[in-house]
Amino acid sequence: MSFTQELLQEKFPTRQAVITEITNLEAILNLPKATEHFVSDLHGEFSAFDHILRNGSGNIKQKILENFGGKLTTKSIQEFATLVYYPADKLAFQKQQMTGEKLDQWYLDTFSRVIKLLKVSATKYTRSKVRKAMDPSFVYITEELLYTDQQQLDKRNYYNRILQNLLELGQADKFIIATCNTIQRLIVDHLHVIGDIYDRGPQPDKILDRLINYHSVDIQWGNHDIIWIGAASGSALCMMNLLRICARYNNLSIVEDSYGINLRHLSMYAEHNYQDLAAFYPRMVKGEKRPKESELRLISQMQQATAVIQFKLEGQLKQRHPDWNLFEVGLLDQIDWENNTVKIGEEKYPLINTCFATVDHAHPFELTAEEKAVTVGLLNSFRRSTRLRRHLEFLMKKGKMYETANGNLLFHGCIPVDEKGNLQALECQHESYAGQALLNFFEKQLRTAYAHPEIRDDLATDWTWYLWQGPLSPLFGKHAMATFARYFVKEEKTHAEQKNAYFKLRHQEWFCRQLLQEFGLNPETGHIINGHTPVKKGHQPIMANKKMIVIDGGYSKAYQPTTGIGGYTLLYNSYGLQLITHHPFTSKADAIKNGTDIISTKRVVNQELKRQTVADTDTGAALKQKIRHLHQLLADYDKD
Known part of the structure; x- marks a missing residue:
């Protein structure tokens, strides 16, 4: 028995335990691929970056539109989205606008909306992963509301009593804040930061504090x-x-x-x-x-x-x-x-x-x-x-020169080559x-x-x-x-600073395919995701027949006159890749008071013909390997 088999035997000591784990992992492989979020060249612009994280590059707003469109006015949809982004600040603002029964009714309506949005956000995950994303203080209440069908007559009074108690016991704000934070946590499964957190902007330290507390990042x-x-x-x-x-x-x-x-x-x-x-x-x-x-x-x-x-x-x-x-x-x-x-x-x-x-x-x-x-x-x-050391320790722990993730190649700058594309x-x-x-x-x-x-x-x-x-x-x-x-x-x-030939050649599909192969990736399905060079007005961030995507679009205010926008981000979910263009960020106060958002347009980079599942990801490959070992362990149990 291999060392791996011995470790699995310790964790799953009975035949039934192995069967249960295989069943669990096989089911997980069939869940939709979770959303990856790509950002680059943040350059100390904490407020804009924090807003992008909170709204999931527009992903939260999209979920609200899909599930509440036609039921809420455009203004109400934006106010709900802002609540999910900044729950504590929006609640304080809301209580300045209304009181009494009108406010109580607003709370009851909001409870139902955030639970519905949480249910939509949780569909890609196992129940155990959703539970881990919840505030421990509200796990029991949230799960009861999340997994109870309020339309069933026998459960309706039970469901409504929980909501009334939240209000009457003074837990309304804490519950809404906790639920909105859980939605933010689930709407994006993993964040990739493709370089340049520091310099130019005023608050790189706050960006790193935010990243240190983020649930999953490289x-x-x-x-x-x-x-x-x-x-x-x-x-x-x-x-x-x-x-x-x-x-x-x-x-x-x-x-x-x-x-x-x-x-x-x-x-x-x-x-x-x-x-x-x-x-x-x-x-x-x-x-x-x-x-x-x-x-x-x-x-x-x-x-x-x-x-x-x-x-x-x-x-x-x-x-x-x-x-x-x-x-x-x-x-x-x-x-x-x-x-x-x-x-x-x-x-x-x-x-x-x-x-x-x-x-x-x-x-x-x-x-x-x-x-x-x-x-x-x-x-x-x-x-x-001490504080700088803490931030740099995190950069060293989570940082690399490059990353390969789900078939894509991520690095900040370039791969040095000569004019013919030969590696230097x-x-x-x-x-x-x-x-x-x-x-x-x-x-x-x-x-x-x-x-x-x-x-x-x-x-x-x-x-x-x-x-x-x-x-x-x-x-x-x-x-x-x-x-x-x-x-x-x-x-x-x-x-003048003469650029490496890479920056000219990255417009060519053959060159991008060559680089993907250099890093052991499939040139048919893979993409290169770059930062470092701001995409100027009139230039395209998607190049080489969609093999190259440059997402430095101007988070830094110093670059925005050149780029004309407030930055690019990228989303990669089960349906494919989407490039997001952002307006320059104004302020959190403006977002709370006036409902301003910074999403400009979404552009589909590629659309998967078949919706991707966990089985199609790096995580899926690791799970398949584990399942193979578990089947071998099951066979060993059957021999005994």
């Missing part, structure tokens, strides 16, 4: 997540990148207020060594409150300080790894100090907005004593932040890595660096930075990042 790391992981792994270069970006987007509060990392020494150093340069004022999105002039000046000085330290550290890394071909990184050594020009490629360009007072012309990559002290102090603060190889210590092996290589390096944050400037930590902007990084996908030129060179041609 994450594919994005390049903006990597620099936060890198900072906690001991990479001063990753840390300076993230601090510069936070200053650039007026988000330093996430570091200091949310994660408790003291920036006082950095700000004092910046004030003492840098001038007030308007070119380094933070980028502001439409509607954002402009900081005070004193705050703008300090942000400008801190952005200059972090940028210069970053360029020095880039130069040091370039010297450690000359074989990495980082020609446009750490350009301080390419400056002609007498003529105030910089050499980029084969040309020289005049410098603008310069702030190089702390740069030693003879040793441009050397940190000053004060810069070293500030950098070491900040690295220690990043390591000591990266060399490390006489080994070559390309395609799937390249992603596995980088994941191993990242985990090694994170496990040993006390070791700095080692190979694994440097590879972590490489993921941020290395030429063959699958999370970056460009030949170089033009940060230096964007700050200090006027000529726009120096700002």
Whole structure:
């Protein structure tokens, strides 16, 4: 008897127990496939993300329309949907609008509606799974209401008495809130986050708090997540990148207020060594409150300080790894100090907005004593932040470079290839890595660096930075990042960042099929689901005869002028794939008061000819394997 058989025998010690489990699993295989939800490039926009989670990318509204359409007015349908999204807030608002018998009747009507919607939401699941999704305080009451037919005369008074008691005993609000939360839990079975939780928006920490408490989630790391992981792994270069970006987007509060990392020494150093340069004022999105002039000046000085330290550290890394071909990184050594020009490629360009007072012309990559002290102090603060550590531990636990899920390939950026679609190889210590092996290589390096944050400037930590902007990084996908030129060179041609051939070839069906095969997936039925590159106005997110789907549509307000929308999400249920387009989110208060939602349109990517069941999923494959082992165990029992 195999080890697996022995474990099953311990769990199912009798023949009848095995038969019961086989019957249960065989039945589960015939349930409809549960809904997967795909989001990407959240960039700290918590309010919009939270709304998308609460409404299941419009899935809850669709269920309400299907089951209450024709019975409720359009306004009532939206008010009911908002109640399910934000039950506590909507209840408080409702009690301001009505009182007395009118409010009591509203509660009784609402009880029946939420129970009916819960019943619809629970149809894809076993009774035991539905029970696990319920608030333990209301399991008995909810199950009695859920599985009792109120139309039966003998049960009607029983059913109605339960509802009356909820009202009379002051449990109405708690019951409605618990039931709405259960509906949200059941409407989506699993969430995929395809990278870039951090940077640009103001509340990535709240997004991670939400994800930590979410019932089922996986994450594919994005390049903006990597620099936060890198900072906690001991990479001063990753840390300076993230601090510069936070200053650039007026988000330093996430570091200091949310994660408790003291920036006082950095700000004092910046004030003492840098001038007030308007070119380094933070980028502001439409509607954002402009900081005070004193705050703008300090942000400008801190952005200059972090940028210069970053360029020095880039130069040091370039010297450690000359074989990495980082020609446009750490350009301080390419400056002609007498003529105030910089050499980029084969040309020289005049410098603008310069702030190089702390740069030693003879040793441009050397940190000053004060810069070293500030950098070491900040690295220690990043390591000591309990809340940041909690969030990054979760990112490491749930995160991967890529995921294969139910026949689909999920990754944030790209698979580096040449113009003909051949996989590009990266060399490390006489080994070559390309395609799937390249992603596995980088994941191993990242985990090694994170496990040993006390070791700095080692190979694994440097590879972590490489993921941020290395030429063959699958999370970056460009030949170089033009940060230096964007700050200090006027000529726009120096700002261009040449993309990897992947981004052109992903429009071709043959290429997508080739990549699916590289990861062991069926090119006939599989899809590639990408983030990273915002889909610009007039461009299509669905490419390559529906083999490629890009769902970075502009959660970040900084990108919405480019995309023209508030983001894309994707749903994959038993009927197929649906791409959802969202309007820009206003606020939770607006949603509660005015019933505003952010769903724009649904577009069917593919429609299954035969409705998919659990048997067609990865979970189904695992259950089938277990059933085979159980049948073998049953045969062993029959021999005895």
